[in-house]
Amino acid sequence: MSDKDDPTPDEAAPYNPPMELVYSQSRHRQESAELTDSDLAVLARGGDSVAFETLVLRKTPAVVSVARRIVGDAEDARDVAQMVFVRVWGELHRYDETYSFNTWLYRIATNLSIDFLRSARSRARAHGGTLHLVRRREELSGDETERAAEEGQMARLFADASRHLSAKQKAAFVLREMEDKDTAEIAEILGCGESTVRNHLFNARRALRREIERLYPGFLRRRS
Amino acid sequence: MADCRGIASRLPALAEDSLPEAERREIRGHLASCAECRRAAVESDALLAFSRFGPEEVSEAEAARILDGVRHAVSLRRSEARLKGRAPARSLGKVAAAAAALAAVLLLPAGPRPAQPQAPASAQIAAPEPVVGPIAPAGAMPAATDSGATVYDWNPGGDEPRVVWIVDRSLDI
Numbered sequence: 001m002s003d004k005d006d007p008t009p010d011e012a013a014p015y016n017p018p019m020e021l022v023y024s025q026s027r028h029r030q031e032s033a034e035l036t037d038s039d040l041a042v043l044a045r046g047g048d049s050v051a052f053e054t055l056v057l058r059k060t061p062a063v064v065s066v067a068r069r070i071v072g073d074a075e076d077a078r079d080v081a082q083m084v085f086v087r088v089w090g091e092l093h094r095y096d097e098t099y100s101f102n103t104w105l106y107r108i109a110t111n112l113s114i115d116f117l118r119s120a121r122s123r124a125r126a127h128g129g130t131l132h133l134v135r136r137r138e139e140l141s142g143d144e145t146e147r148a149a150e151e152g153q154m155a156r157l158f159a160d161a162s163r164h165l166s167a168k169q170k171a172a173f174v175l176r177e178m179e180d181k182d183t184a185e186i187a188e189i190l191g192c193g194e195s196t197v198r199n200h201l202f203n204a205r206r207a208l209r210r211e212i213e214r215l216y217p218g219f220l221r222r223r224s
Numbered sequence: 225m226a227d228c229r230g231i232a233s234r235l236p237a238l239a240e241d242s243l244p245e246a247e248r249r250e251i252r253g254h255l256a257s258c259a260e261c262r263r264a265a266v267e268s269d270a271l272l273a274f275s276r277f278g279p280e281e282v283s284e285a286e287a288a289r290i291l292d293g294v295r296h297a298v299s300l301r302r303s304e305a306r307l308k309g310r311a312p313a314r315s316l317g318k319v320a321a322a323a324a325a326l327a328a329v330l331l332l333p334a335g336p337r338p339a340q341p342q343a344p345a346s347a348q349i350a351a352p353e354p355v356v357g358p359i360a361p362a363g364a365m366p367a368a369t370d371s372g373a374t375v376y377d378w379n380p381g382g383d384e385p386r387v388v389w390i391v392d393r394s395l396d397i
Contacts, residue, residue, distance in 0.1 A: 090301065180249075
């Protein structure tokens with residue numbers, strides 16, 4: 001081989017520019033997981049679907065929980081939760097990040113649950129309660145663990161006892177006793193005054209005690 | 225964190241929701257981790273059976289199912305929004321075209337126009353006949369273009385769906 005054919009040192013060195021990671025969805029997900037709810041909402045509003053999905057996964061337990069307590073059925077609660085997140089996606093441009101994202105989310109979740117409950121009640125009236133019986137049969141035939149069965153039993157007890165509460169009374173009770181919200185936040189979520197919330201809670205407790213006494217006389221132990 | 229001794233005496237006030245918020249949180253925190261006191265609470269007032277003292281658990285499978293449903297619904301909404309977004313643009317185009325035509329009519333000088341030189345008959349290019357042959361789709365409204373192509377438009381001037389089929393005989397092989 002002649003000298004002419006030998007590559008120069010520059011030619012021999014492979015072109016190996018420093019590589020830079022431009023975008024990684026898994027890294028983006030990790031970074032999103034560290035952001036606050038409000039930050040994620042702002043990013044989602046700008047079209048960041050990873051941020052939106054992070055928000056959905058983070059808030060699913062809370063939304064399912066409040067929906068399940070208000071609508072009284074696990075399957076319905078999942079449907080409501082999906083509607084809530086789709087509504088959130090559609091309304092993100094209205095979210096003011098100077099306010100609590102949780103309160104805003106609970107407002108949407110509670111309103112949709114109340115709407116669902118009202119329409120379910122009218123459906124139940126139209127079908128003479130058959131729908132409720134069918135659903136209950138489906139729930140009982142499910143593969144429930146012992147704890148889920150216990151929780152399910154309590155949920156059914158609450159569903160029975162709360163049937164005569166107004167939707168707002170029920171929502172106020174759920175937010176206070178099950179979601180541990182204070183009166184001021186419940187007022188903001190329900191869009192009413194704190195005194196109205198206290199009235200809803202007072203009437204809800206009275207009606208629930210009355211219904212438990214009527215439906216399950218052995219369950220309620222009178223205090224001395 | 226409160227211990228069991230101070231709980232029992234405050235359970236009635238907890239049930240009546242008459243405790244200060246901090247004290248209420250403290251007792252609920254204790255009840256979340258103490259099964260014995262939870263039993264005592266329910267015996268004190270059945271309504272406390274409905275209180276949830278810990279976070280709701282949602283399985284990963286359930287969360288994934290909900291996320292999947294949300295993705296699907298959002299995707300549909302986006303498609304709907306895109307379709308809706310096109311309609312106004314098209315209407316705007318129609319309005320602009322109409323305005324331009326109106327402006328041309330109004331701005332053109334009125335009165336007799338000077339006679340235009342007549343081109344010899346042989347030089348006149350006849351407007352191409354719309355090609356309405358066996359390939360013309362049923363229900364389509366044909367319109368000839370300057371290039372001789374024929375455009376079939378389903379639902380002309382109407383809303384979605386708008387389907388256009390262009391037949392250009394000059395490209396025939």
